[in-house]
Amino acid sequence: MMTTQAVERATKAITVFIADPLSEDGIYPLIQESELNLNIITDTGLTQSQLIEKIANVDVLLVRSQTTVTREVIEAAKNLKLIGRAGVGVDNIDLAAATEHGIIVVNAPDGNTNSAAEHTIAMMTALARYIPQAFNTLKNGIWDRKSYVGVELKHKVLGIIGMGRIGVEVAYRAKGQRMKVIAYDPFLSEERAQELGVTKGTVDEVCAAADFITVHTPLLPETRNLINKERFAIMKDGVRIINCARGGIINEDDLYDAIVAKKVAGAALDVFITEPATDHPLLTLPEVIATPHLGASTIEAQESVAVDVSNDIIKFFKTGTVTNPVNMPSISKEKLAQIEPFFGLAEKLGQFLIQVTTEAVKELNISYAGDVANFDVRPLTANAIKGLLSTNHGTHVNNVNARYLAERIGMNINEHKTTTAKGFTNLITVEIKTANETHTVAGTLLNGLGARIVKVEGFVVDVIPAGNLLYVKNTDKPGAIGRVATKLAEKDINIATMQVGRDMVGGSAVMMLAIDNIVTAEDLQYVAQLENIDEVKAITL
Ligand SMILES: NC(=O)c1ccc[n+]([C@@H]2O[C@H](COP(=O)([O-])OP(=O)(O)OC[C@H]3O[C@@H](n4cnc5c(N)ncnc54)[C@H](O)[C@@H]3O)[C@@H](O)[C@H]2O)c1
Numbered sequence: 021m022m023t024t025q026a027v028e029r030a031t032k033a034i035t036v037f038i039a040d041p042l043s044e045d046g047i048y049p050l051i052q053e054s055e056l057n058l059n060i061i062t063d064t065g066l067t068q069s070q071l072i073e074k075i076a077n078v079d080v081l082l083v084r085s086q087t088t089v090t091r092e093v094i095e096a097a098k099n100l101k102l103i104g105r106a107g108v109g110v111d112n113i114d115l116a117a118a119t120e121h122g123i124i125v126v127n128a129p130d131g132n133t134n135s136a137a138e139h140t141i142a143m144m145t146a147l148a149r150y151i152p153q154a155f156n157t158l159k160n161g162i163w164d165r166k167s168y169v170g171v172e173l174k175h176k177v178l179g180i181i182g183m184g185r186i187g188v189e190v191a192y193r194a195k196g197q198r199m200k201v202i203a204y205d206p207f208l209s210e211e212r213a214q215e216l217g218v219t220k221g222t223v224d225e226v227c228a229a230a231d232f233i234t235v236h237t238p239l240l241p242e243t244r245n246l247i248n249k250e251r252f253a254i255m256k257d258g259v260r261i262i263n264c265a266r267g268g269i270i271n272e273d274d275l276y277d278a279i280v281a282k283k284v285a286g287a288a289l290d291v292f293i294t295e296p297a298t299d300h301p302l303l304t305l306p307e308v309i310a311t312p313h314l315g316a317s318t319i320e321a322q323e324s325v326a327v328d329v330s331n332d333i334i335k336f337f338k339t340g341t342v343t344n345p346v347n348m349p350s351i352s353k354e355k356l357a358q359i360e361p362f363f364g365l366a367e368k369l370g371q372f373l374i375q376v377t378t379e380a381v382k383e384l385n386i387s388y389a390g391d392v393a394n395f396d397v398r399p400l401t402a403n404a405i406k407g408l409l410s411t412n413h414g415t416h417v418n419n420v421n422a423r424y425l426a427e428r429i430g431m432n433i434n435e436h437k438t439t440t441a442k443g444f445t446n447l448i449t450v451e452i453k454t455a456n457e458t459h460t461v462a463g464t465l466l467n468g469l470g471a472r473i474v475k476v477e478g479f480v481v482d483v484i485p486a487g488n489l490l491y492v493k494n495t496d497k498p499g500a501i502g503r504v505a506t507k508l509a510e511k512d513i514n515i516a517t518m519q520v521g522r523d524m525v526g527g528s529a530v531m532m533l534a535i536d537n538i539v540t541a542e543d544l545q546y547v548a549q550l551e552n553i554d555e556v557k558a559i560t561l
């Protein structure tokens with residue numbers, strides 16, 4: 021028999037729109053997926069306005085680097101839940117807009133590493149030996165052996181800027197060519213450099229020492245124009261430059277000038293600031309060789325990135341989690357499994373607090389104690405925020421945009437961890453502060469018994485965080501509990517369970533009632549006017 025969820029999955033089609041050419045074999049996981057009822061549409065080469073016209077009902081947008089996923093595209097996509105990038109670079113996707121709209125972006129960071137590294141080495145070798153230029157001359161019927169005397173790679177210094185997946189693979193291969201490698205990456209430690217057999221340097225040191233320079237960073241504000249006229253000035257005369265990463269890391273105008281001035285002997289470019297780049301000034305220079313963004317264009321890489329991104333789409337719709345998120349914390353399957361049981365509890369604590377307060381929340385403090393403090397709790401904080409914002413943002417708020425939406429309204433979010441949980445194996449305490457109020461609630465997961473709210477405003481209780489609750493603040497005087505119960509009975513409201521807590525005899529106290537009905541504002545008023553009752557709130561979890 022199918023579960024309700026499985027029936028929903030079987031009936032509701034999920035539209036996957038493939039906007040760039042992807043490997044047929046790579047999308048096989050999507051094609052043969054039977055449980056999810058996927059409706060796969062491939063429509064490539066669209067202009068922005070054509071894409072905007074077609075995207076309204078799409079659930080998943082799948083792209084490579086050709087399609088630019090702008091804010092306008094994202095805002096036109098009313099059903100969009102996931103953008104898949106079959107490749108590494110996500111500079112063609114407006115990540116801020118995706119996050120704001122709660123759309124998860126996934127990429128395929130590993131699948132094309134090898135191809136991009138091999139392409140870099142191919143470009144460097146072709147550059148050193150004038151292979152494209154010589155081939156072109158020969159094709160035109162000229163046997164010219166004098167103009168194309170190249171240089172060896174052996175014993176030359178290769179400067180690598182960006183020692184991530186591709187940079188490291190390029191270093192391995194360059195060492196195979198018996199080159200010396202000097203590298204810069206903000207995360208390259210001395211130990212790692214030694215392990216890789218490369219010299220660690222600053223960007224300027226790399227520029228000054230290298231005969232060949234290759235860049236392998238993402239295009240970020242910090243890497244845009246990283247190689248510019250000041251940096252060309254400190255390079256060796258006759259240096260050769262390779263860019264198989266992103267157009268713009270090397271300033272194109274400055275590169276042009278440096279080549280014309282004979283400072284740079286040649287450049288091999290796979291990427292340009294604006295693509296397609298068919299009439300680029302750099303292409304007019306005989307010292308420049310180029311390919312049209314082919315670094316990842318191998319059968320193997322294209323299949324691999326499409327398989328990875330297809331599997332993440334399936335995983336997302338089946339489990340709500342993904343392997344390669346770009347705009348939310350990346351957490352391993354094992355680590356996610358450790359915190360998943362706490363997701364519901366964290367969200368309920370947030371939902372509880374937003375129904376207790378009447379003012380805008382300015383600060384959120386979440387404290388994780390006991391076992392749970394040993395885990396990566398970022399997704400739990402996102403769930404608590406999601407609960408807190410759900411009344412105002414409804415289903416629009418999710419794990420992807422929760423923190424963004426909270427910070428946008430000026431909420432200050434703080435996470436604390438401590439291993440001591442005061443008698444509980446695990447304890448999550450959420451505190452909110454408004455201009456005039458502070459409220460706290462704490463919950464735990466009891467082994468085999470599920471979630472419990474165990475403290476409200478510091479009072480010890482034991483409440484299942486589900487259904488309709490009535491939260492009553494009162495003065496601890498005889499008759500208060502009885503009067504509340506009687507008034508509710510008069511309104512035909514049945515009490516399922518009742519918990520009471522107090523700070524001291526005759527002091528402040530709370531009642532937490534689980535009730536079978538939803539109470540109206542009039543019912544609340546009816547209870548609130550009772551003697552010794554200070555505050556009454558209806559809470560639905
Ligand atoms: N031409 C192609 O078809 C093609 C194919 C694949 C990847 N790429 C591009 O290659 C680049 C590298 O890809 P990757 O998979 O190695 O990425 P990666 O994330 O594994 O590595 C990028 C590295 O750049 C480093 N970095 C960040 N800022 C830096 C800075 N200011 N200076 C120096 N290093 C910095 C990071 O620390 C990281 O180690 C990306 O731009 C990607 O889009 C191009």
Ligand SMILES: O=C(O)CC[C@@H](O)C(=O)O
Nearest residue numbers: 084085107108109316317
């Ligand atoms: O889609 C492509 O072929 C290019 C991919 C590449 O630039 C990347 O960043 O992964």
